[in-house]
Amino acid sequence: MQADQSDSSIIAQPRGEYHTLFSSSDGDVVLGSKDGVLFRVHSHTLKTTSGWFRSMYSLPQRSSSPDQPLETLFVDEDSTSLEGLLKIVCGLVIPRLDSYDVIEPILHAAEKYDMPGPMSVVRALLATPPLLSDPLRLYAITCRYGWYEEAMMASRETLTLNLHSPEHRPTLQKLGTDALLNLFALHRTRREGLRHRLDDPPFVNDSGDTSCSNCRSIVDYHTWRELKYAIVMEMDGRPLGDTVCNPGLLEWPAALACWSAKCLNCDRALYDKTLTMRVIHECIDQLPTTIEPLPPPYPVPIIARSATEP
Template sequence: MMETESIPDTALVKALNYGGTFHQSFSSLDADVVLGAKDQTLFRIHSWTLKTTSGWFRSLFSMPQQNPLPNHPEVINLDEDSHTLESLLLMICGLPINPLTSYDEADAMLFAAEKYDMPGPMSLIRVLIMTPPFLDQPLRLYAAATRCGWEEEARHASAQSLALNIYAQEYQPVLRKLHTGAVLDLMNLHRNRREGIRQRLNEQPFVTGSMTASCPRCRWKIDHHTWRELKYRVVMEMDVRPLGDTVVDVGLTEWPEAIACWDARCPNTECTCVLYDKVETLRLIRDCIDGLPKTT
């Protein structure tokens, strides 16, 4: 009697026939579609699932199809890597999803979900990027939100961006990815806060250029140079950190310009009254900053 060769495992045969390796979570022979990632990982999935969760696949399957061999459907090769494709398929299949750990990963999934018209994964990613560790990167959040039309998330990100100097070199790569309108909105928000505080500090009840430079008590001639220097420092600080927290929490008490301003006195030796009310001025500046626009 002749010896028979052992029959290889069915899944292995299928993988060899397809020229790739099946993902362990998507290898059921009951599925009638095979998707191929760019790193040659294969995913078996039911066409019904794809048609009901993806506008792109719904359109694809509405076109005339060639009749595949039994249990051997044609591979649909996609541009995504296996991790991105796995994450999307887990979402549309209602399986436990992979945690998002970086914006690079989130962006890859968003681009794929947009391309394949998958609203389910888009909505899940929208929720996930509003949780740590994503909230400490407001410009990446703003980029994703403005691209996808998520207005609430975009406003939140723009408010968080006020703690950043968006003109710094480190943020230029992110800003270059934004569409023109989104960049202009963000730059206008930062500029309007700086110009808003500049304009407000030049109005009453603050010392203005039109006010007579004389001591309020003895009418001795005085120079408001300490106040002008403090105003300039406030405006410059708002330019690099429009949030204004460093102005009210630290600057107005610790800056050399602030100390000099609060120490300023009438030069008349018979008067020497304090020229500026520190407590009231701090309150007014804090109120001015609180009244500035906070979101795009």
């Protein structure tokens, strides 16, 4: 594997200043960030932690003398990202990985240089509150790297979001087709699942003329129809559904009108508020909470055996 010219270049004489943590004279490799900070490290560390560097050092290297200054390999990462990456692979105190602006460049560099160690460290921290606070960005990262359990967890956290809000568009545009469709399917399935369930018993049928269960006179259940619409719209904007029962069914004008509705003939309440709220809550609890398990990103390679193998 060869270094891409856009990612790295070799300069015979170092430029810039050494990073204070990576300036040991016994280091035999000098990496330079794109903003000119130098990092002197051991080639053994790079070869054992990076598939990219291991492949590079497997190629014939030019001869050098002890008195000859080390060449500098300039890479495409800035000093902050390169520092975080090297701290992890060199066993130093790692930076605070509590921001996507910090972890995304490190993940990108770790992926490029085939460094599973830094990626595993970041993956272990994904369920921490600072990263969970932006579940859509978390979902994008977990889908990109094929971390399926974390992707399912992140999809559950997105249920508080309205995916149609313009503020989420930039993040959604970064998702692959499958990841995007799976997330929209989860949100839509919860909304439509509850909508269909509200048409089934014990809920009343509002599609035609029905009669009062007490006096059998004709009753118009328009208040229930309007409340169902309010519930569905709330689920569309916040598929988690936690705001449907409280404050929704307690404070919405459509809900108050529903609970106060009575038969014009016998003055009996048309709806049992306590039972209705309990069943709606149960229906929401039964809805799916995560995307469907994702398939592997690539097919597992099938290695043909030779005729001499058992």
